């Protein structure tokens with residue numbers, strides 16, 4: 001029995017990518033909650049794993065060459081876990097592999113940051129700045145149109161098969177109403193979303209730490225830790 005991978009995480013889209021991946025692979029893992037609203041991402045033991053103080057990060061006791069290995073950045077973690085297990089969730093070579101990495105990068109560099117900024121300005125910013133809200137709402141809609149075009153011609157983002165590109169993107173397309181999106185306007189994205197949401201591993205993955213999910217308006221402490229002086233302190 002392999003030793004469990006420790007996942008330092010929180011129930012957010014970037015955390016759920018890794019929970020879903022571990023569930024899909026059937027790897028044993030141990031969840032180490034990092035409450036980002038309460039500032040636990042700034043604890044020395046977490047900063048030792050990632051100077052970027054963002055979840056998710058993993059510690060694999062059985063890393064490359066059998067040595068303990070720590071890794072942050074959700075996209076890098078998905079690639080690592082696929083390669084560690086030889087999983088077809090990342091095609092081994094050729095055009096299929098590059099296409100998968102292309103759509104993974106599209107998520108990491110586009111969907112994640114843009115949707116995240118939309119959430120920030122629409123839900124968390126203390127003042128409502130119409131220009132910022134409109135800019136990111138436009139980006140969210142544009143990125144949905146890109147996915148719609150792709151998924152109208154392909155079952156999954158990288159091609160005919162489910163891959164780490166879908167695992168990275170799905171948690172950000174979930175709960176579309178939070179971004180002012182009605183998935184019935186994007187029928188191919190909806191078909192893809194519903195197929196992925198029905199996978200047993202995905203259902204289990206998005207439940208990880210769900211009881212700790214933030215509900216209701218953001219508190220002053222949470223605002224301070226995520227967007228205030230604590231966040232931007234020189235470390």
Ligand SMILES: N[C@@H](CCC(=O)N[C@@H](CS)C(=O)NCC(=O)O)C(=O)O
Pocket residue numbers: 012013014015036041053054055056072073074075112225226231
């Ligand atoms: N590019 C990073 C982004 C990670 C990220 O933004 N994590 C957020 C939660 S989804 C976080 O830890 N925030 C803590 C903070 O803002 O202090 C990844 O994909 O791993």
